[in-house]
Amino acid sequence: MASGGWHMEKRSTLKSDSLADKGEDSESSLECGSLSIIVLGASGDLAKKKTFPALFNLYRQGFLPPSEVHIFGYARSKMTDDDLKDRIRGYLVPSKNATPETSEDVSNFLHLIQYVSGSYDSEEGFQLLDKEISKYEYEQNRQEGISRRLFYLALPPSVYPSVCRMIKLHCMTKSGNVGWTRVVVEKPFGKDLESAEQLSSQIGELFDESQIYRIDHYLGKELVQNMLVMRFANRFFLPLWNRDNIDNVQIVFREDFGTEGRGGYFDQYGIIRDIIQNHLLQVLCLVAMEKPVSLTPEYIRDEKVKVLQAVNPIKDEEVVLGQYEGYRDDPTVPKTSNTPTFATVVLRIHNERWEGVPFILKAGKALNSRKAEIRVQFKDVPGDIFKCKKQGRNEFVMRLQPSESIYMKLTVKQPGLEMSTVQSELDLSYKQRYQEVVIPEAYERLILDTIRGDQQHFVRRDELKAAWEIFTPLLHRIDKGQLKSLPYKPGTRGPVEADALLEKAGYVQTHGYIWVPPSL
Numbered sequence: 104m105a106s107g108g109w110h111m112e113k114r115s116t117l118k119s120d121s122l123a124d125k126g127e128d129s130e131s132s133l134e135c136g137s138l139s140i141i142v143l144g145a146s147g148d149l150a151k152k153k154t155f156p157a158l159f160n161l162y163r164q165g166f167l168p169p170s171e172v173h174i175f176g177y178a179r180s181k182m183t184d185d186d187l188k189d190r191i192r193g194y195l196v197p198s199k200n201a202t203p204e205t206s207e208d209v210s211n212f213l214h215l216i217q218y219v220s221g222s223y224d225s226e227e228g229f230q231l232l233d234k235e236i237s238k239y240e241y242e243q244n245r246q247e248g249i250s251r252r253l254f255y256l257a258l259p260p261s262v263y264p265s266v267c268r269m270i271k272l273h274c275m276t277k278s279g280n281v282g283w284t285r286v287v288v289e290k291p292f293g294k295d296l297e298s299a300e301q302l303s304s305q306i307g308e309l310f311d312e313s314q315i316y317r318i319d320h321y322l323g324k325e326l327v328q329n330m331l332v333m334r335f336a337n338r339f340f341l342p343l344w345n346r347d348n349i350d351n352v353q354i355v356f357r358e359d360f361g362t363e364g365r366g367g368y369f370d371q372y373g374i375i376r377d378i379i380q381n382h383l384l385q386v387l388c389l390v391a392m393e394k395p396v397s398l399t400p401e402y403i404r405d406e407k408v409k410v411l412q413a414v415n416p417i418k419d420e421e422v423v424l425g426q427y428e429g430y431r432d433d434p435t436v437p438k439t440s441n442t443p444t445f446a447t448v449v450l451r452i453h454n455e456r457w458e459g460v461p462f463i464l465k466a467g468k469a470l471n472s473r474k475a476e477i478r479v480q481f482k483d484v485p486g487d488i489f490k491c492k493k494q495g496r497n498e499f500v501m502r503l504q505p506s507e508s509i510y511m512k513l514t515v516k517q518p519g520l521e522m523s524t525v526q527s528e529l530d531l532s533y534k535q536r537y538q539e540v541v542i543p544e545a546y547e548r549l550i551l552d553t554i555r556g557d558q559q560h561f562v563r564r565d566e567l568k569a570a571w572e573i574f575t576p577l578l579h580r581i582d583k584g585q586l587k588s589l590p591y592k593p594g595t596r597g598p599v600e601a602d603a604l605l606e607k608a609g610y611v612q613t614h615g616y617i618w619v620p621p622s623l
C-alpha cells in the first residue's frame with residue numbers, strides 16, 4: 104500500500120473544473136454526440152510518438168468512448184488504414200504505473216481509426232475528408248446530438264495556413280449541427296516576431312481565438328501544473344515569493360542526447376526557438392506571474408502576458424551560447440552552422456516583485472544528464488549566527504522530470520551532541536509519495552483539455568507575441584553571426600562560460616551536498 108493510501112480518482116466528466124468554476128457551459132454541457140478527432144500529418148513522427156499514444160491512453164481511461172469517438176488520420180502518404188495502424192501499433196503503450204495494456208485494448212482502439220490520404224492544399228483531399236467525417240457523424244447522430252470536430256495539426260508550420268484554409272472551406276462542423284470545430288497547432292509558431300504575427304493573422308482570419316489551441320506540452324506536465332497551486336495555495340510561499348527574499352531563479356532543461364536525425368530541422372531553429380522561447384518561458388510565466396483573479400483561463404493568461412511584457416531587453420553579456428562537438432557531422436547540418444544547441448540566457452523582470460532578481464534560463468542538448476527543473480534560490484540569512492552561509496542557501500526545487508519531485512533545501516541541526524548545522528531537505532518525491540498514481544503524459548492532459556474546451560494550458564495570441572518580442576532581437580543577432588556558439592564536448596555541462604555567467608548572476612552553488620531521490 105502506498106504511504107497513506109494516496110490515489111487519484113479517475114475524472115469522470117469531459118467538463119473541466121475551471122470551466123465548471125466559471126459556470127461556462129454553452130458548449131460543454133452539450134457534450135454528447137459524435138466526436139471526430141482528425142490527426143493531420145498522421146504519417147509523421149509526432150503523430151506516431153505522441154498524438155496517437157496520448158489518444159490511446161485517453162481511450163483506455165474511458166475519456167474517448169467508442170460509441171462517440173472516431174479518429175481520422177490524414178496525410179499525403181499513400182497508405183491503407185492497416186498501414187497506418189501497423190505504423191503506430193508499437194507505440195501504443197500505457198502511461199507509467201497504469202495497468203498493462205492488453206492486445207484487446209490495442210485492437211479496440213485501432214478499430215476507431217480510419218486513414219484518408221490527400222495533400223495539404225488540395226480541395227479534393229479535404230472534400231474527401233469531410234465526406235468521411237460527415238458519413239460517420241450521420242451514422243452517430245441519427246437520433247440526436249452534436250458534432251464535434253477536433254483537428255490536430257501534427258505538421259510542419261509551413262503548411263498551417265493552407266491546411267487551416269482547407270478546414271475552414273470544407274471541413275467545419277455543419278451549420279445545421281450543434282457543436283464545435285477546434286484546431287490544435289504545434290510549436291514552433293513562427294521563427295521570430297514578424298513570422299509569428301503573420302502566421303497568427305493568417306490563422307486568426309479563419310478561426311476565432313477560442314477555436315485555436317496553441318499547444319506547448321510543457322504546460323501539460325504534472326509539476327508545471329502544480330506551480331500555481333504551490334504558490335497560491337500555500338501560506339509558506341505567499342510572503343516569501345519576491346525580490347526581498349529570492350536571490351535568483353533558474354529554469355533548466357538538459358538532454359543527454361543530441362539532435363538525433365533531426366539536425367536539419369533543428370538547425371533552422373536552434374535551442375532558443377526549440378526550448379527556451381516556448382517551454383522555459385511558459386514555466387517562467389507561472390513562477391513569476393501575479394495571482395490571477397480566479398482560475399478562469401483568461402485571467403491566468405492575462406497575468407502571464409503582463410509578466411512577459413515586463414521583461415527587459417536581453418543583454419549580450421548575459422547570454423552564453425554553445426554548440427556540441429559533432430553536431431555538424433549530421434549531413435543535413437551545414438558545416439559552418441553557428442546554431443546553438445546550448446544556451447544560458449538571463450532575463451530580468453522590471454516590476455515591483457522581481458526587480459533585481461535574475462531569471463536564468465538554461466537549455467542544452469548532448470549534456471551529461473537529462474532533467475528539467477525550476478530552482479528558486481533564496482538570499483543568505485541575515486545575522487548568520489550558525490555560519491549557515493558556509494553550507495549553502497535555502498532552495499526550493501521543482502524537478503519536472505525525470506522522477507517528479509519537490510524539495511526544499513534547508514539548514515538543520517546536525518543530529519547528535521554538538522550544536523552544529525548541516526544541509527538537508529524536505530522532500531516530496533512523487534514516486535514514493537504517490538505510489539499508485541498514474542501521472543498522465545502531458546499530451547494526454549492537453550488533448551483532453553481541447554475536447555473539454557479549456558484553454559487554460561494553451562498559449563494565447565498576445566502571449567505568443569510578447570514571448571517573441573523578448574527573444575527576436577537576440578535571435579536576429581545570433582542569425583547574423585554577431586554572437587558565436589562556443590564549442591563543448593558532448594556529455595559535459597556545456598561551455599564553462601555558462602557556469603561563470605551563473606555565478607555572476609548571483610547563483611551560489613552548494614558544495615558537499617547533493618540531493619538524492621529517495622528510493623522505495
Ligand SMILES: NC(=O)C1=CN([C@@H]2O[C@H](COP(=O)(O)OP(=O)(O)OC[C@H]3O[C@@H](n4cnc5c(N)ncnc54)[C@H](OP(=O)(O)O)[C@@H]3O)[C@@H](O)[C@H]2O)C=CC1
Nearest residue numbers: 144146147148149150178179180257258259260289290291
Ligand atoms: N517530433 C517531435 O517530437 C515534436 C514535434 N513537434 C512539432 O510537431 C509538428 C510535427 O512534427 P513531426 O511529426 O516531427 O514532423 P514530420 O517531419 O514527421 O512531419 C509530419 C508529416 O507532415 C508531412 N510533411 C513533412 N514535411 C512536409 C512538408 N515540407 N510539406 C508538407 N508536408 C510535410 C509528412 O506527411 P506526408 O508526407 O505523408 O503528408 C510527415 O509525415 C511540427 O510542427 C514539429 O515542430 C513539436 C514537439 C515535438
Ligand SMILES: O=C1O[C@H](COP(=O)(O)O)[C@@H](O)[C@H](O)[C@H]1O
Nearest residue numbers: 290320358377378382475504545
Ligand atoms: O519540444 C521539444 O521537446 C523535446 C523535449 O520534451 P520532453 O517532454 O522530453 O522534455 C525536445 O527533445 C525537442 O527538441 C523539442 O522540440
